[in-house]
Amino acid sequence: MTRILGIDPGLLHTGWAIIDSAGSARHYVASGVILPTKNGTFAERLAIIFNDVSKLIDTFSPDVCSIEITFVNKNPKTTLILGHARAAAIVAISTHQIPVYEYEPNKIKKALTSAGHADKDAIYKMVRILLPAANPKTPDETDAIAIALAHANMARWVGF
Numbered sequence: 001m002t003r004i005l006g007i008d009p010g011l012l013h014t015g016w017a018i019i020d021s022a023g024s025a026r027h028y029v030a031s032g033v034i035l036p037t038k039n040g041t042f043a044e045r046l047a048i049i050f051n052d053v054s055k056l057i058d059t060f061s062p063d064v065c066s067i068e069i070t071f072v073n074k075n076p077k078t079t080l081i082l083g084h085a086r087a088a089a090i091v092a093i094s095t096h097q098i099p100v101y102e103y104e105p106n107k108i109k110k111a112l113t114s115a116g117h118a119d120k121d122a123i124y125k126m127v128r129i130l131l132p133a134a135n136p137k138t139p140d141e142t143d144a145i146a147i148a149l150a151h152a153n154m155a156r157w158v159g160f
Helices: 042-060 076-094 105-113 120-130 139-158
Strands: 002-008 014-022 025-034 064-068 100-103
Touching (some): 002 076, 002 139, 014 139, 042 076, 100 105
Parallel strands (some): 002 064
Antiparallel strands (some): 002 014
């Protein structure tokens, strides 16, 4: 069995999910959203992401982490800010010596729905089908579960 931490990084909302994977079996463990304070400084928000991801690792002891790769937005500043949030999570994971696997959004969607351009509703429906115990409350939480599931599905085929 492999315990997977899925991370959907963001400066305002960082989705996270823990699933267990063994062969083709998947088991939902927990999920949620890290919510840095909106009025905190940039550095304080990054510290919250780092600290909360570290707490998740201490609580759930994942074997691996899968995280979404930042895509280039129309606004380069947004891309850069998202990259910082992603880096805060990756550093927290790496300091615990947990392997990090990075996936592009279209590969995550394809691993779940067979369509690289699936919309949020299709992703939510597949998460609910594949993990009926999961009941994500936000798109960030849904995406984190999808990222963990995508890793479980792809790891089976490529031998991670």
